[in-house]
Structure formats: C-alpha cells, structure tokens
Amino acid sequence: MLKNICLKFCLAFLLAAGSLWADAHIFNYHRFNDPRHPSTNISNENLREQFDFFKNNGYEVVPLSKLVDALKNGEEIPDKWVVLTVDDGYKSFYENGLPIFIEYGYPFALMVYVEASAKKYGDFMTFEQIKEAAKYGEIGYHSYGHLHMVGLSHDRLKYDFEDGIRIFEKHMGYKPKYFAYPYGEYNDKIRNMSVEYGLEVLLAQNSSAVGTGSDLLELDRTPLMDGTDLKAALAIKFLKADWIMPKDYPKNNKIDEVIIKTEENASFGHFSATGRGTKKVKLQDGTMSVKFKEPIDRYKVRMSLKVNGKTTTKILVKDINAE
Template identity: 40%
Template sequence: MKYFLLLCLSYLYLNANAHIFVYHRFGDSKHESTNTSLQELEKEFEYFKANNYKVVTVSKIVEKLKNKEEIPDNWVAFTIDDAYKSFYQNGLELFKKYNYPFNLFVYVEATQKKYPDFMTWDEIKESSKYGEIELHSYSHKQLVKLTNEEIIKDTNLALEIFEKNLGFKPKAYSYPYGEYDERVKNEIKNFGFEYIMNQNNGSVNEKSDLFDLNRIALVGKINLEEKIKYKTLEANWIEPQVYPKDGILKHIKVEVNKDIKNAKLFISTYGWQDIKVKNGIIDIKLDKKLNLNRNRIAISTDYYTISNKLLIK
C-alpha cells in the first residue's frame, strides 16, 4: 500500500504546477455571487506575498509552455473576466499597490454599447498600463448553444471592435461562463489565439493544453490554502463528450496513468463516489439523470488532483 501511494504521488506531482485565478467584480456587494470584497482581495494578496508566490501574467506561463519548460510551483496569475467597472473603480488600485499584473478579458458588447456597469474603452486603455487586455467574446452568449456560423460571427465582430478601439489584436480568449465543448474549442482555436482559458479547478504545468488552460474562480470569502492545493490530473476523456440527448448519463470512459488504481468520481447533484481504475482506464456504466443545465463531471485521486468535463444542456 505504501509503495502504491508513493508511486501515485511521484507521478501526480512530477510536474510543477502554477495556478491561474479568475475574478469578476470587486467591492460590489450588490452582486455577491461574482464579487470579491476589497478586504478579501487584500487578504489574498497578502497571502501570496507572505508565502513568496510570484505573480506573473498568463503570457509568462504560456511562454514556458511553448518552450516546454517547467513552470515554477510558486507562480500564480490573476485574470479578470467581463471588465466590470468595479475593477477600474475599486480593484485596480490594489493591483497597483502590490504591483501585481493581471489579464483583463473584455465583454466587448457591454463596453461598446456603454452599459453602465462596465468599463469604457478609455478605462480599459488606462488599465492596459498595468496588465494585459484580452477577449471575452462579443455578446457573452453560451457558445455551446450557438452554431459554428454564429460563433464565427460573434468572434469576428468582437475582434473588429476590440482592435478598432485598442489598436491591437488580443492574444487570448476566455469562454463566457467558462462553458465550452470540443466543437466550441476548435472554432475559437481557429482564430489563431495563443491560448484559451476555461474556468475549471486545476493547475497549469508543462503538459497543459494551451487551448484549455485551467482557472480557479475566486469569489466571496474563500480558503486560499485549499484553492492552491488543486493540481491537474492528466486524463483523456473518451466519453462523454457532449450533453446526452435524453439527459441521461450512461457511460463514462477516461484514460489516466496506469499507475493509478483507485480514483473518485464527481457528478453534479450526486457528489463524490469511489471508483476503480483498471490498466489506466476508468470505464463506468451509469443510469443517472443530469439535473442541471450546466453539469460538471470530475475525476480525482484525492479531491485536489483533478480533471473536469462540462456537459451543457
């Protein structure tokens, strides 16, 4: 048993793991589900400072990935989705105080149409002095529910307006709501972005997919020590790939490292259960109704070393 545990640990932690986090609103108590208070934000920044973490842009991490270099364990990156005005009015000063860079992903329609809760193009330009500005779609619709043609139209429009107002092309894209499947991923990838970001728990290491980078959401009061424990489990999801037409999850098949003999399975609304792994294959027959429009399936060895699959109705 001891040998088995050591073998699994040596495999799972062979690669150094950096962490990328995603924020939305700052100091905006009207929207608790997406808000981080300024007190909480400073507490988190103090934690990273006290524990010798190095805050970098996602581009620095991507550079390591492209060069097939190990990414230091103490690297973290901060991303901000949507470009809410509360970032410019409240959050930006703390990023400047700690000299922490960031990647801001712009919901283009909201800025272009001057929705009052969102940053203006001038505010985004000002923010670009301290971080990198990237793309978060034009209309912020659920991409899995759009046709390929609609995805292409939305992204082309976003790119056109983004470049016209900021004078450069974005290098990266983050999915609205963090929702995607292989079809969506391939359509967005075709635009030539250097990297694409999801919103799945996990880390980034030298084997990570540039077009499927994990980001851990930070919202409300969180236990940062728990969040930083997340690692990415290398896994090849064979089945399922998309939400089943009848809404019934019947089969899960995932390929993992052959040294792993036991794992845990998570399904939204059903929680965790122990599962067996045979010769590196998780192969489970099920008959479970998916109860949500957005369902998460996860495979883990210890709750923290994890691989995710989203199924969107």
C-alpha cells in the same frame, strides 16, 4: 559516509519528486468591492488578504503570457506561480481593484466583454479605461455579446466572433490572443471556431491547476470571491488526463458513460458529477470507466476525477440545437 550518501540521495529524490508535482494556478475575479453581487464579488479587504498571502508565502504572481510561454516550450511549471485574470471588465475593477493590483505590483489579464465596453454600458469599463489598465496588465477577449455560446447556431456564433474581434482590434490596435469562455461553457464547436479566428489560449472555469501537459485551449481557472478558501484552492494539483468519453455532451443529451485515461499508477480514484455526488472508482492501467444506470440529463454538468491527490475537471453543456 554511507549515511551522507543516503541523505543526499533522499534529498535529490524529494526535490525531483517535488518538481514532478509542480503546478501553477490561474485564479479568476469578476467584481471588486461591489456587494450588490455577492456571488461574484470580492471586497477590498479580502483582496488585500489574498494578495498578502501570496506575498508572505513565496508565491510569484506572473503574467499569463509567461505561463503560456513555459507551457509552449515544455518547461517545468513552478509550484509557486500564480496567474490572476479578471473577466467582463466591470467598472468596479477599474475603480476598486486596479489600484490594489498596482499597489502590489501584480500583473493581470483582463478579459473584455466587447459589446458592454463598446456601447458604454453603465456598469462596465470604457475602452479608454481598458487601454489605461493595459499599462499594468494584459488584455484578452471575452466574446462580443457574452452569450451562452454552446447553444448558438453556426452563423450566430460566427457573427459573434467576427463582430467582437473586429471591434476589439479597432479599439485596442491589435487582435486578441486570449479568450475566456463566457460562463465557462464550451465544446469542440467553440474551441475550433476560436482557433479559426486566431485565438491561441482559451480559458475555462474548471477549478483545477495548470501543469506541464495542460491544454492551451482549455486552461483551468479557479474563481476567487469573498469566502473562497485560498489555501484549499492552492493545494489543488493538476492531473494529466484524456477525457475519452464523452468529449462533448452527447447529441442525444444523455450522459450514460464516462471514460477517463490518466498516467497515474493507482488502483482507485474519486469521481464526482453534478447531482450524483462523489464515489470511489476503480482504475485499470490508469483508466476509469463509470456507467450510470440512470443517464445524466442536465443542462450543465461538472465532473471531476481525483487520483493521487491530483484533479482533472470538465464541464459539459447541452447544445440545444443538437439533433
């Protein structure tokens, strides 16, 4: 009798622990079966292999809107949820990728580079093709000019949002809710203006996971391409963390200290930064503080902290107009 009670208690504990570790994953594609651009391309063969892995291992590919609604409502995020996004709107998606998505019945969120589609640049989908693709997935926004937004002046940035959203609405008949940061680059200036223009969900390119407490204005996505270790990407767990310092790239363009507060009960973690490798760091009441003897001075810096097998990641980009 006592043994049975113990087994039931242990099982309940494990199930509860599993739910606490539940994390969804948002993956991002660019080009499909287009070997001219290997760094952003996935072949039809590898795409089918990834889709078969999802199907054969119990993963559920859900619309981005379903994940967003769960986050808004504070619901538990199932560990087997996968969201698939496609950036830019390359013609190779329409010709090579879309038929495979339709074959598997997998939804997607396509983020449109508006200028390229509106002006019918040769390598991109037209808005007619985008509207056809919308029968099978959701359509979001990827800026008007696909510029490095962090370095734009306030007026130039505003112009890009105004033009892009106006032309998107003209062709699609509605304003976009989702926005994928071009090049995955952003700061508070970009976030604030995105919200000002009615964009509700902002997608980054930080390789991590999504869990209860994820910021809808900074949802992490992991790029998928030929050679990506899908199992490793799916093994990443979401670390709820507050990046206290710096929030953005410092105005003096020098990163000399990083402070990250987590809710984890751990005495150490592993911190990495572009050009500085990975180091074991101490945590005090869940907080990490790292000071650099030589400040980081790079255009783009990717930093991450891993604690208890969970990861938080952030990209900081210099604002060339900063004083």
